[in-house]
Amino acid sequence: QAPAPRTPARVSPDEMVGVCEQTGVTLSRYLIELQKRGIIDPDLQSVFNSVREASKVISKLVGTAPLKQAELLGLQGEVNVQGEDQKKLDVITNDVFKAALQYTGKLGTLASEEEDAPVLGTNESDALPLLSDSFADTGKYVCVFDPLDGSSNVDAGIPVGTIFGVFKEPDTDACELPEDLTDMNEAEMQCLAGALQPGKALVASGYVLYSASTELVLTFGRGVVGFTLDSSIGEFVLTRPSIVIPKRGKIYSLNQANINEWDQPMKDYIAALRSGGGETGKQYSLRYIGSMVGDIHRTLLYGGVFAYPADTKNKDGKLRLLYEGAPMSMIMEQAGGKAITGFARVLDITPKKVHQRVPVVLGSPEDVDECQKYYLQSEDASLKERCMKRLEAA
Numbered sequence: 001q002a003p004a005p006r007t008p009a010r011v012s013p014d015e016m017v018g019v020c021e022q023t024g025v026t027l028s029r030y031l032i033e034l035q036k037r038g039i040i041d042p043d044l045q046s047v048f049n050s051v052r053e054a055s056k057v058i059s060k061l062v063g064t065a066p067l068k069q070a071e072l073l074g075l076q077g078e079v080n081v082q083g084e085d086q087k088k089l090d091v092i093t094n095d096v097f098k099a100a101l102q103y104t105g106k107l108g109t110l111a112s113e114e115e116d117a118p119v120l121g122t123n124e125s126d127a128l129p130l131l132s133d134s135f136a137d138t139g140k141y142v143c144v145f146d147p148l149d150g151s152s153n154v155d156a157g158i159p160v161g162t163i164f165g166v167f168k169e170p171d172t173d174a175c176e177l178p179e180d181l182t183d184m185n186e187a188e189m190q191c192l193a194g195a196l197q198p199g200k201a202l203v204a205s206g207y208v209l210y211s212a213s214t215e216l217v218l219t220f221g222r223g224v225v226g227f228t229l230d231s232s233i234g235e236f237v238l239t240r241p242s243i244v245i246p247k248r249g250k251i252y253s254l255n256q257a258n259i260n261e262w263d264q265p266m267k268d269y270i271a272a273l274r275s276g277g278g279e280t281g282k283q284y285s286l287r288y289i290g291s292m293v294g295d296i297h298r299t300l301l302y303g304g305v306f307a308y309p310a311d312t313k314n315k316d317g318k319l320r321l322l323y324e325g326a327p328m329s330m331i332m333e334q335a336g337g338k339a340i341t342g343f344a345r346v347l348d349i350t351p352k353k354v355h356q357r358v359p360v361v362l363g364s365p366e367d368v369d370e371c372q373k374y375y376l377q378s379e380d381a382s383l384k385e386r387c388m389k390r391l392e393a394a
Contacts, residue, residue, distance in 0.1 A: 027052050027216065027227050027236035040220060043140055044166065044204065047101065051164060051206070052216070052236060054100035058093045058148070058162060059214040059229060065089060065154060089154055093147040097162065101143050142167040142197075144323040149207075150291025159211035161293025165327035166204040167197045196354070199326030199347035206331065207293050217243065217297065219334040224300070245337040249303025249364045252284045253295045261311035263383055265342065265374035279370050292319065296328055296362065300335055305363035305371060309342070315386065317341075317359030322351050325358045338368035342375040343387040350391075358390065 031048055034040045040048075145164040154160050206218030214229035216236050226240030252273050259267060271277070273284040284304065289295050292308075299306045310317045319325050329339030329346040339346040339362040346360055361371050378384065 025238035027238070030225070030227075030238060034220065039222065040204075047141055047143065047166060048204070048218075050100040051097075054097045055162060055208045055214070055216060055236075056229065056234065057096050057100075058208070059210050061089060061092060061096075062148075062154065062160060062210040090148050090151050093162070097145055097147045097164075140169050141203075142169050144327070146320070146323045149293050149324065150289075153289075153291055159209060159289060159291050159294040161210060161291060161297075162208040163293060163324055163327050164206055165199075165202050165323060165330065167201055168203055196322070196351045198350040199321075199329055202326060202330045202347075205327035207296070207328070209293050209297050211294065215239075215297070217300070217331065219331050221330075221334065224331055224335040243300055243335050245300050245332070245335045245364055246303030247336075247364055248280065248366045249299070249305065250282065250284055251287050251299070251302060251304035252307070252367075253286070253288050253299060253304065254307040254309070255288060255290070256286060258309075258311050261313060262309050263311075263342070263378075264380065265378045265383070266307070266309045266371075269371045269374045279366075292324060292328065296332075299363050300332070300337070303364040303367070305361060305367040307361040307363075307371075308359065309361065310359040310386075314357065316357045316390075318357055319360055321346075321349060321356045321358040322354060325360050328362060329360070332362045336365065337363055338365045340368060340372055341387055341390065342372070343384055344391055348391055 028049070031040070031045045035042060035045045143164060143166050145162065147162055148154070148160055149163050150158070150160040204218065204220045206216060209215045209217070216227045216229070217224060217240070218227075219225070224243040225238065226243055227236035228239040229235075230237045252270065254270075256270070259270065262270075269278075274286075276283040278284070287295075287298065289298075292306075295306050308317055308319050325339075325346050326349075332339045333347065339360060341349070341359050342361065346358065346362075349358060361368055375383075375387070
């Protein structure tokens with residue numbers, strides 16, 4: 001069972017002094033307030049300032065992509081480490097996010113869906129002069145991110161998003177990291193530990209939804225807040241001071257076309273939701289965008305359950321644990337929801353490799369609990385063994 005979310009005091013906009021009546025609480029002001037109260041340190045504030053600026057650039061790129069099809073849409077002609085064709089925007093947005101984060105000088109390591117292996121978080125570009133010695137400091141954080149989740153939908157104008165998470169860097173020097181745990185020396189093993197941490201070690205996570213509006217949702221372990229980009233002033237403005245997911249929902253969200261390939265507990269659970277045979281006695285509605293950020297955003301606001309379960313072709317699911325499953329699970333738990341793989345809590349899993357995949361079931365606590373009961377009642381010993389094996393340390 002996933003534990004109840006942490007309940008430390010949230011930062012209320014009503015407590016802030018001197019808020020501009022014309023703009024409201026901007027993300028910049030919010031971060032300053034958190035830093036003043038000792039909730040985040042200046043380094044983490046710097047990291048999120050970069051996330052903010054990179055998100056604005058990506059929002060602009062996504063919004064203008066249909067007008068610049070030759071430059072931004074279509075395939076890059078390369079394949080990423082997952083074996084997926086890279087869209088041009090995948091590559092461009094990865095470079096935007098990576099450059100913004102590297103230039104802070106506050107990151108030791110970055111791991112991205114579009115990179116074969118984690119890269120150093122320090123700024124080594126001769127084209128960008130260092131503004132001060134502090135920008136050359138060794139970073140103390142590790143940032144993991146998917147720069148453009150759902151990019152296969154971007155040509156059709158369907159919502160896409162950015163997912164990110166931040167860990168603390170271990171006390172070790174930065175180094176080049178491989179994709180897997182084989183053929184590494186001791187120094188590489190130490191660095192790899194910086195990126196390969198369980199989700200429960202995250203100090204912050206969030207996502208940005210690029211849709212009818214651009215919304216940035218984040219958590220520092222003190223609940224979940226949401227900001228909306230006001231293009232007239234070029235700032236993210238606080239619009240959702242406290243996001244709490246309903247205890248129950250009426251919507252389930254997953255690719256139902258794969259139902260014949262799922263494990264039996266998931267088949268039975270979805271069958272109950274469709275027929276009204278579940279604990280609520282009501283039929284649930286299916287809503288599925290196909291972009292994780294969009295589906296999770298709706299689930300957070302309206303309740304229900306989002307899942308990308310394992311199937312016969314993908315025994316460990318398809319979503320990446322480090323920069324999709326773990327950050328989204330932290331957000332979900334901080335909003336009062338739950339996140340499991342079937343038997344186990346997603347945030348308890350320590351990745352064994354950077355691009356490790358994981359099945360996920362995230363959503364309203366009572367909905368996720370109901371789903372988990374189907375797995376706990378399953379007599380398939382091999383299914384439980386496969387699920388629990390993910391909890392083993394590397």
